[in-house]
Amino acid sequence: MIRVELEEAVALVTIDRQEAMNALDVGTLTDLRGRLSELAADESVRVVILTGAGEKAFVAGADIKYMSNLDVEAAKAWGALGHEAGRLLETMPKPTIAAINGFALGGGCELALACDIRYAASTAKLGQPEVNLGIIPGWGGTQRLARVCGLGIARELIFTGRIVGADEALRIGLVNAVHDPVLDKAHETATLLAAKSTVALRTMKELANRALGGDHEENLAAEGKTFGELFSTKDAKEGLAAFVEKREPKFVGH
Ligand code: CAA
Numbered sequence: 384m385i386r387v388e389l390e391e392a393v394a395l396v397t398i399d400r401q402e403a404m405n406a407l408d409v410g411t412l413t414d415l416r417g418r419l420s421e422l423a424a425d426e427s428v429r430v431v432i433l434t435g436a437g438e439k440a441f442v443a444g445a446d447i448k449y450m451s452n453l454d455v456e457a458a459k460a461w462g463a464l465g466h467e468a469g470r471l472l473e474t475m476p477k478p479t480i481a482a483i484n485g486f487a488l489g490g491g492c493e494l495a496l497a498c499d500i501r502y503a504a505s506t507a508k509l510g511q512p513e514v515n516l517g518i519i520p521g522w523g524g525t526q527r528l529a530r531v532c533g534l535g536i537a538r539e540l541i542f543t544g545r546i547v548g549a550d551e552a553l554r555i556g557l558v559n560a561v562h563d564p565v566l567d568k569a570h571e572t573a574t575l576l577a578a579k580s581t582v583a584l585r586t587m588k589e590l591a592n593r594a595l596g597g598d599h600e601e602n603l604a605a606e607g608k609t610f611g612e613l614f615s616t617k618d619a620k621e622g623l624a625a626f627v628e629k630r631e632p633k634f635v636g637h
Contacts, residue, residue, distance in 0.1 A: 385414045386436075387422070392429035392577040393570065394422050399436035404443035407490055409464075412445075416468045423475035426636075429581055430573040433472065433498060434482040434566060435491075441483045441507065442491025447516065458521075465490055465522030469497035473592065476585040478576050482569035483507045483558065488546065493520060496527035499588065500572060503549040503558040504565040510546035530595050532556050580618035581636040 386397040396418060398405045407415070422428050435441040445465065453461060472479045472494065481487075481495035483503040492509050495501050503509070511520045511528065519525060520541055529537035532555050539545070549561045562568035576584065586609050593602045613619050618634045625632035 385411065385418050387418050389428065391574075392427065393432065393573040394425075394428045394430070395432045395434065395566075396422070397434055397436050398442055401437045401439075403446065404440040404486060405435040405437070405491070406443045406446045407465075408446040408449050409461075412464055412468060416464065416471065419468060419471040419475065423471055423477075429477055429577040429584075431472075431475065431477060431479045432482055432566070432569045432573055433479065433494065434569070435484055438485060438506075440485040440491070441481070441487040442494060443486045444489030444491050444512075445522070450516075450518075462521040465493065469494060469523045469527075472497040473499075474588075476588065477581065478573075478584060478588065480569045480573060482565045483509065484565050489513050489520065489524075490522045493522040493524045493527065496531055497523055501558040502565050502568045502572075503552055503561050505549050505561055505563050507549045507552065507558075507561075507565070508546050509549075509552050509557060510544065511541045512544040512546065514542065514544040528557075578634070580616075580622060580632075580634040582616050582618050583613065583622075586613060 384399050386399055388395045398411065398415065400406065400411050422431050445461070450461070478500065479498040481498040481501045483495055483501060485504065485507060487495050487507060487509045489512060492511055511524045513520050524541060528540060536555050547555070547557065549558065552558045553561050560568060590602070590606050590609065593605065616637055618637065621634060622632045
C-alpha cells in the first residue's frame with residue numbers, strides 16, 4: 384500500500400509492502416501512480432518526498448514473482464506503468480526528493496533516479512541488477528542513470544548489475560548526500576524548498592529537465608524568455624525588493 388502524510392506543504396509518500404522488501408506489484412504501482420498524480424495537481428503540496436517503509440528497503444524493484452509470468456504485451460504494459468510513475472516524479476511542477484532508506488534496486492533505483500534529489504541512509508544499497516534476471520532496466524534506468532552519473536558509470540552498472548553502497552553512490556553522483564536518519568535530511572531540504580517561490584521552482588524544474596536533451600541554443604532561448612517573463616510575477620518583485628530592503632522575502636507562488 385501507499386501511505387501519504389501531509390505536513391504543512393510537504394507530502395511524504397511511503398511505499399509499504401515490507402513482506403516483499405517494498406517491491407512493486409501491480410496494485411502498489413497503480414496506487415503509487417494515482418497518488419503521485421493527485422499530488423502533482425494539488426497546489427497546496429509544494430514538495431514531495433518518496434521513501435520506503437521499514438529499515439531494510441526503499442524499493443527492491445519490480446515484483447519478480449509477478450514478472451515471471453508475463454508475456455510480451457503484459458510486459459510492455461508493466462513497463463509503461465512504471466514509466467508513468469517515473470514521469471510524474473520527474474515532471475510534476477514541484478521538487479521531488481527520494482529518501483533512500485535501504486535497498487533501491489531495479490525499479491526502486493529507477494524511481495529514485497526520476498526524483499529531483501536523492502538522499503541515502505548509510506546502509507542504502509543501489510543498483511540495476513536486471514541483467515542478472517536476463518532482462519533490462521525497464522522503468523527509465525537505461526536513460527536516467529546516464530543522465531545522473533554519466534554514460535561511462537551507467538554502462539558499467541547496468542551491464543554488470545553491480546550494487547553500490549551509499550559511499551560509492553555519493554562518489555559517483557548517484558545520490559546527493561548520505562545522512563542518518565535519511566528522512567531528517569529529506570525533511571530539512573523539503574522545508575527549505577517549501578519556503579521558496581513555487582513559480583521559480585516550477586520553472587527551473589521544467590528548464591532543468593531540458594538540459595540534457597534537445598537543442599542547446601533553443602533551451603537557452605527558452606531560459607532567456609522565461610527569465611524575462613518571471614519579472615511580471617509577484618514573487619520576483621517580492622524577492623528582489625526584500626533583498627534591497629534587507630528583509631526576508633514572503634513568496635506567494637505567482
Ligand atoms: N520482487 C518480489 N519479491 C521480492 C523482491 C522483488 N523484487 N525483492 C525481495 N522480495 C521478497 C523475497 O522474495 C522475500 O520474500 P519470500 O520470503 O516470500 O521469499 C522477501 O522479499 C525478503 O527478501 P529476501 O529473503 O531475499 O531478503 P534478503 O535480505 O536476503 O535480500 C535483496 C534482499 C538483496 C533485496 C533480495 O531480496 C533481492 O535481491 N531482491 C531482488 C532485487 C532485484 O533483482 N530487483 C530488480 C527487480 S527487476 C526490475 O525492477 C525490473 C525493472 O526495471 C522494472
